Amino acid sequence: MLELEEMALVExxxxxxxxxxxxxxxxxxxxLNIFGAIFANVLPLQNPLYQNYSAINVGPSxxxxxxxxxxxxxxxxxIVYGSRxxxxxxxxxxxxxxGIGAPLGMLAAYRRGRFDTILTTFMxxxxxxxxxxxxxxxxxxxxxxxxxxxxxxxxxxxxPLVYRVIRTATLSVATKDYVIAAKVQGAKDRRILMxxxxxxxxxxxxxxxxxGIATVIALEGTLAFLGLSVTTPTPxxxxxxxxxxxxxxxxxxxxxxxxxxxxLFLLSLNFIGDRLRSHFDVTExxx
Amino acid sequence: xxxxxxxxxxxxxxxxxxISVGSFFLIHLLPGNITAVIEGPGAxxxxxxxxxxxxxxxxxxxxxxxxxxxxxxxxxxxxxxxSQTPVVTTIGNALPIDLEIMFLSxxxxxxxxxxxxxxxxxxxxxxxxxxxxxxxxxMLSVPSFIVIILLVLFVSIKLGIPHTGPSSYVSxxxxxxxxxxxxxxxxxxxxxxxxxxxxxxxxxxxxxxxQEEFITMARSxxxxxxxxxxxxxxxxxxxxxLGAAGVNIGGLLAGGFVVQYLLNIPGLGYTLIAAINTxxxxxxxxxxxxxxVGVVLINFFFDFIINIVDPRISRE
Numbered sequence: 001m002l003e004l005e006e007m008a009l010v011e012x013x014x015x016x017x018x019x020x021x022x023x024x025x026x027x028x029x030x031x032l033n034i035f036g037a038i039f040a041n042v043l044p045l046q047n048p049l050y051q052n053y054s055a056i057n058v059g060p061s062x063x064x065x066x067x068x069x070x071x072x073x074x075x076x077x078x079i080v081y082g083s084r085x086x087x088x089x090x091x092x093x094x095x096x097x098x099g100i101g102a103p104l105g106m107l108a109a110y111r112r113g114r115f116d117t118i119l120t121t122f123m124x125x126x127x128x129x130x131x132x133x134x135x136x137x138x139x140x141x142x143x144x145x146x147x148x149x150x151x152x153x154x155x156x157x158x159x160p161l162v163y164r165v166i167r168t169a170t171l172s173v174a175t176k177d178y179v180i181a182a183k184v185q186g187a188k189d190r191r192i193l194m195x196x197x198x199x200x201x202x203x204x205x206x207x208x209x210x211x212g213i214a215t216v217i218a219l220e221g222t223l224a225f226l227g228l229s230v231t232t233p234t235p236x237x238x239x240x241x242x243x244x245x246x247x248x249x250x251x252x253x254x255x256x257x258x259x260x261x262x263x264l265f266l267l268s269l270n271f272i273g274d275r276l277r278s279h280f281d282v283t284e285x286x287x
Numbered sequence: 288x289x290x291x292x293x294x295x296x297x298x299x300x301x302x303x304x305x306i307s308v309g310s311f312f313l314i315h316l317l318p319g320n321i322t323a324v325i326e327g328p329g330a331x332x333x334x335x336x337x338x339x340x341x342x343x344x345x346x347x348x349x350x351x352x353x354x355x356x357x358x359x360x361x362x363x364x365x366x367x368x369x370s371q372t373p374v375v376t377t378i379g380n381a382l383p384i385d386l387e388i389m390f391l392s393x394x395x396x397x398x399x400x401x402x403x404x405x406x407x408x409x410x411x412x413x414x415x416x417x418x419x420x421x422x423x424x425x426m427l428s429v430p431s432f433i434v435i436i437l438l439v440l441f442v443s444i445k446l447g448i449p450h451t452g453p454s455s456y457v458s459x460x461x462x463x464x465x466x467x468x469x470x471x472x473x474x475x476x477x478x479x480x481x482x483x484x485x486x487x488x489x490x491x492x493x494x495x496x497x498q499e500e501f502i503t504m505a506r507s508x509x510x511x512x513x514x515x516x517x518x519x520x521x522x523x524x525x526x527x528x529l530g531a532a533g534v535n536i537g538g539l540l541a542g543g544f545v546v547q548y549l550l551n552i553p554g555l556g557y558t559l560i561a562a563i564n565t566x567x568x569x570x571x572x573x574x575x576x577x578x579x580v581g582v583v584l585i586n587f588f589f590d591f592i593i594n595i596v597d598p599r600i601s602r603e
Contacts, residue, residue: 133579140571226544226545249444266430
């Protein structure tokens with residue numbers, strides 16, 4: 001009897017495919033970038049604002065491993081310091097977006113009824129308003145610009161989208177048997193939300209979160225190009241690529257390294273998000 | 288179907304109303320004194336008070352809104368304080384350029400994405416599919432401002448093709464070959480961003496559709512692969528594609544802004560950034576309004592097409 005049970009356990013549906021070395025490479029890359037962003041002050045880096053006029057537009061060398069820009073600033077240390085703005089904007093605005101959007105979405109999908117109808121209609125109307133235009137318009141007049149304001153504006157603009165994704169995900173879980181069973185047993189709403197629903201929508205939430213962070217970081221670059229991100233000389237990846245335009249022919253390194261840093265970071269985030277989604281076998285939510 | 292369309296139109300009117308309120312208050316709720324912005328920092332308090340009255344800012348805010356919306360319904364978005372040209376004229380000159388870029392880029396994106404997705408879906412996880420998927424995934428992580436810089440570097444500077452670099456926009460009224468040349472880079476940049484999305488969406492839907500019984504049926508009838516793909520599999524797989532296109536075209540606006548700004552192409556995006564830099568707030572307000580309504584109309588249009596492709600949706 002016991003043996004049979006054990007066999008049944010062994011023969012349970014196949015174990016999940018491992019995530020693969022590429023996945024962990026991407027995780028490591030993201031971790032390295034975050035580490036650099038947090039400890040940029042402590043690490044032995046050159047001053048990102050120091051202008052060394054005896055070394056202008058120098059190519060990669062031992063002293064400046066990524067070279068210097070058109071006013072003699074070290075590109076490598078500017079990239080590391082620049083990641084602070086990009087990473088802070090990416091993570092910060094998603095914290096706001098998920099902090100407001102996710103609880104509302106879960107609650108609406110769990111409670112249903114009038115609360116859900118009103119909130120969902122409201123969010124869908126907000127969603128129709130192109131968030132990017134609103135972001136550009138608000139940031140263009142809300143001066144002086146700071147990282148905090150950019151995070152706030154993008155974060156609030158992302159709330160309706162997060163709400164929709166989380167609500168859709170919760171809806172598909174909320175009618176499952178185990179949720180009904182928990183209700184029948186008389187579990188409190190809070191317990192059902194935290195113990196039954198949350199773990200089951202977490203995979204899709206996390207993969208959407210990562211892809212959202214990537215999108216926001218690209219958006220910060222776009223804003224920098226339009227002159228709507230943090231003011232120079234504070235480096236951000238977008239700022240650096242934007243500044244490199246004028247000296248593109250004399251010093252292509254100035255464009256290449258920050259672009260690489262940005263693209264590799266985005267690629268890693270997208271890859272982790274995508275792999276997690278297929279790992280947990282979540283069908284794509286139609287956005 | 289008719290009920291569905293009527294409901295959507297009512298919702299559309301509601302959304303447009305909220306957008307108008309949004310773009311109106313956007314300017315009014317922001318900190319800072321508009322009169323100081325218009326007259327410059329050195330303006331005397333008397334002059335500021337005069338302008339304040341002239342603009343009707345002393346009246347209650349809801350009254351201001353109704354005057355403003357009344358003017359808009361008569362096709363009057365105001366006259367810029369900076370350039371003294373009516374906002375409607377400025378937008379009327381810029382809008383066709385955006386439409387042209389959008390049109391060219393979408394044709395290009397679909398022309399590349401659809402055959403690629405069909406090729407990939409035929410043998411999922413085959414060599415070609417893996418190559419296409421990995422390539423499109425990488426492209427997904429390259430923002431449009433990097434694509435445009437690379438294109439300028441290679442096409443305009445290295446290859447030296449005329450009218451493709453910054454500040455070399457040729458109007459469509461002049462010579463159309465020059466115009467196409469100057470539209471090529473922006474169209475390609477936006478197409479790169481779009482085709483990645485379309486390819487991924489269509490590929491996964493095609494793979495799902497190809498496992499349906501009616502495809503097996505078509506195969507057993509001995510129909511050609513091409514006929515099965517285009518006549519049998521494509522239509523049921525294109526609902527998500529159209530949905531993605533609706534969302535994507537709206538989202539492209541931001542990328543389009545950067546591209547126009549970098550190449551000095553005088554479309555709406557370029558005009559908007561110029562207006563922001565000169566504090567031309569009436570023009571900003573006008574463009575925000577026009578673009579937002581445009582995005583909503585595009586989404587509405589695609590919803591409508593989706594309903595024609597798959598009538599089951601409206602019956603829900």
